[in-house]
Amino acid sequence: MSALTLFSPSGVVARPADLRRAAKRLQGLGFAAAIDEAALARAQRFAGTDEQRLEALHRVARAAPAVAMATRGGYGLTPLLPRIDWKLLARAVEKGTRWVGHSDFTALQLGLLACHGAQSWAGPMALDDFGRTDDNGGVDEVTRDCFTEAMGGELEAVGFRTEAGFDGLGLRGTLWGGNLSMLCALLGTPWMPAPKAGILFFEDVNEHPYRVERMLLQLLQAGILGRQKAVLVGAVSAWKPSPLDRGYTMKTVVARLRALTKVPILTGLPFGHVQPKLTLPVGRRVQLLVDGRNVLLGW
Numbered sequence: 001m002s003a004l005t006l007f008s009p010s011g012v013v014a015r016p017a018d019l020r021r022a023a024k025r026l027q028g029l030g031f032a033a034a035i036d037e038a039a040l041a042r043a044q045r046f047a048g049t050d051e052q053r054l055e056a057l058h059r060v061a062r063a064a065p066a067v068a069m070a071t072r073g074g075y076g077l078t079p080l081l082p083r084i085d086w087k088l089l090a091r092a093v094e095k096g097t098r099w100v101g102h103s104d105f106t107a108l109q110l111g112l113l114a115c116h117g118a119q120s121w122a123g124p125m126a127l128d129d130f131g132r133t134d135d136n137g138g139v140d141e142v143t144r145d146c147f148t149e150a151m152g153g154e155l156e157a158v159g160f161r162t163e164a165g166f167d168g169l170g171l172r173g174t175l176w177g178g179n180l181s182m183l184c185a186l187l188g189t190p191w192m193p194a195p196k197a198g199i200l201f202f203e204d205v206n207e208h209p210y211r212v213e214r215m216l217l218q219l220l221q222a223g224i225l226g227r228q229k230a231v232l233v234g235a236v237s238a239w240k241p242s243p244l245d246r247g248y249t250m251k252t253v254v255a256r257l258r259a260l261t262k263v264p265i266l267t268g269l270p271f272g273h274v275q276p277k278l279t280l281p282v283g284r285r286v287q288l289l290v291d292g293r294n295v296l297l298g299w
Contacts, residue, residue: 002151003065006126007036007056008047010104011074016040018131019071025130025139029148031067036060039071046076054080057108061088064095067151071126073103073179081111081191090116098151101125102203103273106178111191113176113283122178122201122271123147123279142276150279157298158278162268162290169264169290173229175297176282177201184215187222196227199288199297201280203234203272209245212236213253220260230264230288235272266295 004026006019013019019035026033038056041048048056053076060068089112093099099108099120112118124130124147130139149155174195177183180202186192204212219225236250258265271277286299 001030001032002067004031004033004067004069005036005060005063005065006033006039006069006071007060008039008041008071009053009057009080009108010047010070010076011072012042012045012047013040013071013127018127021133022071022126022129022131026126029144031151034065045074047071050079054083058085058088061085061092061097064092064097066096066098068092068097068099069124069126070101070105072128073101073105073125075104077104077107078185081107081189084108084111086111086115090118093118093120100147100151100279102271102277103179103205104182106182107186107191109178109282110176110182110186110193114191114193117283119281119283121150121279122282123150124277128273129275129277137275140275140277142270146276146279150281155279157296158280159294159296160268160270160278161293162266162295164293166264166266166290166295167292169230170288171199171229172285172287173197173199175199175201175280175284175286175299177232178203178282180204180212180215181207184218187218187224193283194224194227197229198227199230199232199286200225200228201232201234201269201271203269204236205238205273207236208239208242209236209248209250209253212250213256216253216257220257225261225263228263230266232269233265233267234269235274237273266290268295
């Protein structure tokens with residue numbers, strides 16, 4: 001059985017029963033799932049003090065389990081960035097550790113890529129993806145199977161449907177990205193990668209499309225988007241429409257962005273604060289092929 005550690009680098013775990021449920025389900029999938037000793041620590045909205053969360057992160061890295069999965073996102077990694085022992089985390093990757101998560105966890109994933117070129121996995125987290133009760137939807141099968149195959153080294157490609165107009169597109173590049181708010185927060189810091197000819201993917205939650213447009217324009221005006229071979233639009237979920245929108249949606253945002261750049265922008269990526277979600281290799285060289293409206297990402 002592959003060792004899997006659940007740890008809390010960001011927001012507090014509000015319901016410990018959900019974490020225990022997640023560990024049990026992951027054990028049922030063949031993982032030797034264990035909960036880090038500080039996973040349930042509390043300090044205001046955080047999963048323990050900065051020191052506790054930093055110690056947990058380094059403790060997991062020293063143990064170098066096959067899988068290190070964040071319990072949840074929220075906020076909490078940004079204050080830790082200057083104090084993280086990136087060499088220690090990168091050594092864990094060299095030993096076979098797959099760091100997995102999304103949302104606030106994007107900061108750690110992009111820091112690993114920027115500092116050491118180390119790969120990680122954008123994918124599910126313990127509470128929302130494996131800890132939900134059956135009455136609240138349980139575990140999504142696509143999310144579960146994609147994750148287990150990725151962690152077992154069996155996953156070599158993922159696919160999704162996009163809009164018409166990209167048939168025949170084929171390109172290669174480094175897949176990178178994650179939560180859009182975190183991407184923008186890392187601009188100008190040592191933890192922001194700068195892949196040229198990359199394939200950038202993004203998602204976000206509780207962000208109105210106008211805020212998403214503003215962040216994308218920041219990346220465009222900073223020269224990031226123009227250096228990419230393609231942009232993949234994941235889920236922008238749980239935002240509240242305004243009476244002032246008058247038809248302004250994410251479709252509007254994508255259309256406005258396409259008018260400003262020649263970089264292909266493909267929608268429909270099943271990733272973000274939604275189910276199902278794919279598990280994606282961050283920092284890995286991938287090939288993107290479009291057949292009709294079917295997109296294949298292979299590595």
